[in-house]
Amino acid sequence: MSDSDWSDDSLFMFSDPNGCEPRDAYSNGGLCPIKLGDVLGDPPRYRIISRLGVGSYSTVWLACDRLMSRTVALKVVEAKQTGQSKELDVLQRLTVPAPVPSRTPRAIQLLDAFETTSANGIHQVFVTELVVRILDPWCISPFQPRVTKDVLRQTVEALAFIHSRGIAHGDLYPANFGLAVHGFDQLSNTAICEMMGAAEIFPLLPHSPDSVDPNSFPPYVCGAMDLGAFLLKRFPETVAPPLSVRILDFGSGALRFWQLFNQLSLPFDTAYVVDGSPSPQYETPVHYFAPEVAFPLAALEVDAPWDQRSDIWSLAITFHDLVGAQGICPIYPDPRGVFAEFLPEYMVLLCGEVPDTWRDYIASREVYSDCPWVPEHTAKHWKQVEEFFADLGVDDPPGLVKLMRRMLVLDPAKRPTAAELLDDPYFVGTKIDVPRSSVLLRCATGHA
Numbered sequence: 395m396s397d398s399d400w401s402d403d404s405l406f407m408f409s410d411p412n413g414c415e416p417r418d419a420y421s422n423g424g425l426c427p428i429k430l431g432d433v434l435g436d437p438p439r440y441r442i443i444s445r446l447g448v449g450s451y452s453t454v455w456l457a458c459d460r461l462m463s464r465t466v467a468l469k470v471v472e473a474k475q476t477g478q479s480k481e482l483d484v485l486q487r488l489t490v491p492a493p494v495p496s497r498t499p500r501a502i503q504l505l506d507a508f509e510t511t512s513a514n515g516i517h518q519v520f521v522t523e524l525v526v527r528i529l530d531p532w533c534i535s536p537f538q539p540r541v542t543k544d545v546l547r548q549t550v551e552a553l554a555f556i557h558s559r560g561i562a563h564g565d566l567y568p569a570n571f572g573l574a575v576h577g578f579d580q581l582s583n584t585a586i587c588e589m590m591g592a593a594e595i596f597p598l599l600p601h602s603p604d605s606v607d608p609n610s611f612p613p614y615v616c617g618a619m620d621l622g623a624f625l626l627k628r629f630p631e632t633v634a635p636p637l638s639v640r641i642l643d644f645g646s647g648a649l650r651f652w653q654l655f656n657q658l659s660l661p662f663d664t665a666y667v668v669d670g671s672p673s674p675q676y677e678t679p680v681h682y683f684a685p686e687v688a689f690p691l692a693a694l695e696v697d698a699p700w701d702q703r704s705d706i707w708s709l710a711i712t713f714h715d716l717v718g719a720q721g722i723c724p725i726y727p728d729p730r731g732v733f734a735e736f737l738p739e740y741m742v743l744l745c746g747e748v749p750d751t752w753r754d755y756i757a758s759r760e761v762y763s764d765c766p767w768v769p770e771h772t773a774k775h776w777k778q779v780e781e782f783f784a785d786l787g788v789d790d791p792p793g794l795v796k797l798m799r800r801m802l803v804l805d806p807a808k809r810p811t812a813a814e815l816l817d818d819p820y821f822v823g824t825k826i827d828v829p830r831s832s833v834l835l836r837c838a839t840g841h842a
C-alpha cells in the first residue's frame with residue numbers, strides 16, 4: 395500500500411487509545427514529545443516516571459524532582475498555548491511560599507514553572523503538587539473517598555481562598571476538586587516504577603516518514619495511570635483521612651460541545667482575575683452553570699458576565715455530587731449542540747421563584763403549561779433530596795440541604811460569599827484551617 399492509499403488524513407498510524415492525546419497533536423505548535431525517562435528543566439531536574447493524564451492542551455506527567463527528592467506533577471502545555479494563557483499568573487497568585495502544613499492553602503500549589511523547547515515550539519511547564527481527584531465523573535476508579543462535612547467545608551475554604559485572591563474559577567465541578575497526596579516522597583522513583591509495573595504504550599508510526607519531522611513526536615504515547623487506584627493499592631496511607639482538599643484547574647477550558655463542530659480556535663482561560671476586565675467565556679459543564687449565565691444563554695443565546703458569585707452556585711451543585719448523589723439536574727447537552735434549554739426551569743424548581751425577567755421565557759416552555767413550578771414543588775423536591783442524602787449516609791442531611799438552598803439563589807447579588815458560608819451552622823464543630831484574615835480579604839469586586 396502506498397502512502398497515498400491512506401484514506402485517513404492523520405499523520406500517524408494509531409487510533410486514539412483511551413487516555414491518549416488526539417492524533418496529530420504532535421506538530422508545529424502542538425504537544426511536546428516526551429517519553430518515559432526524559433529529564434526536563436533547566437538545569438535538568440524532573441525525571442518523567444509515568445503519564446498522569448492528558449488535558450485539552452497538555453500532557454501531565456508523574457515526575458521525580460531530583461533536586462528536592464520529591465514526586466511532583468508536570469503539566470506540559472502545547473506550544474501555541476505558551477504565552478497565551480493566564481494560568482501561570484493565576485497559579486502564582488494562589489501560591490503561598492513555604493506554607494505551614496496546618497495552614498496549607500486549599501488551592502493546588504505551583505512548585506516551579508519553566509519553559510522547554512521541542513521541535514514543535516516552546517512549551518510552558520507547570521510543576522505542581524500531586525493530587526488525586528475527589529470524584530471524577532468520567533473515570534471509574536476504586537478510589538472514592540467518603541466526602542464528609544469536613545471535606546465539604548474544605549471545598550468552601552478553597553473557594554474562599556481563591557476569591558480572597560481576586561480569582562473567579564468558572565469551571566467548578568467535582569473533577570476540579572482534588573486531595574493532596576501525603577508522604578509519597580519517601581520512595582525512590584525506581585521503587586515507584588517497580589510497583590507500577592510496565593506502562594501501557596502505543597507506538598507512534600507516521601504514515602509517511604518523509605512528511606514528518608522525526609523530532610516532533612515521541613516514539614510512543616503512554617496510557618495514563620490511575621493515580622488514585624495505584625496509591626490506594628500500594629500506599630493507602632498517602633490518601634487516607636484526614637483528607638486535604640485542593641481546588642484545581644485554572645487553565646484552559648475546552649470549547650463548548652457545539653463549538654467543536656463550528657470552529658477550531660485557540661483555547662481560552664476560564665479562571666480570571668476579577669479586576670473590571672470582561673469575564674471570559676464560562677466553561678463549566680452545563681449542570682453546574684449559574685443562572686446568570688444559563689438564562690441569557692438559554693433564552694437569548696448570549697454569553698453573560700460572571701464572577702465569584704457564579705462559583706457559589708456551582709459549588710452547591712457540586713456538593714450534591716460529592717456526597718455521592720450524582721445528578722441533581724437530569725439534563726445533558728444535546729449532541730447537536732443545542733444548549734440545555736431546560737436549565738432555567740430546573741433552576742426555578744430549585745429556588746421556588748420566577749424572576750420577572752424570566753417570566754415570558756418560562757411561560758413559553760411547554761412543561762409549564764401543565765406543571766407550573768410553585769413553592770410546593772420546590773419544598774417537595776428538597777424533601778426528596780434530604781431523604782436521598784439520608785439513604786446515602788450523608789452527615790446531617792437537613793443541614794446540608796439548608797446550606798445548599800442558601801447558596802442556590804437566582805440573584806447572584808443575594809448569594810452569600812464563600813467566607814460567609816464558613817460560618818454556616820452546617821459547619822459548626824468542624825475545624826477552620828484557613829487564616830480568617832486571608833479569607834476575609836476583599837477582592838476587586840468587593841465580593842470576598
Ligand SMILES: Nc1ncnc2c1ncn2[C@@H]1O[C@H](COP(=O)(O)OP(=O)(O)OP(=O)(O)O)[C@@H](O)[C@H]1O
Binds near residue numbers: 446453467648
Ligand atoms: N497535579 C496533578 N496530580 C495528579 N494528576 C494530575 C495533576 N494535574 C493533572 N492531573 C491529571 O492529568 C489530567 C489532565 O489534567 P489537565 O489539568 O491538563 O486537564 P483537565 O483538567 O483534564 O482538562 P482541561 O485541559 O480541559 O482543563 C487530569 O485529568 C488528571 O488526571
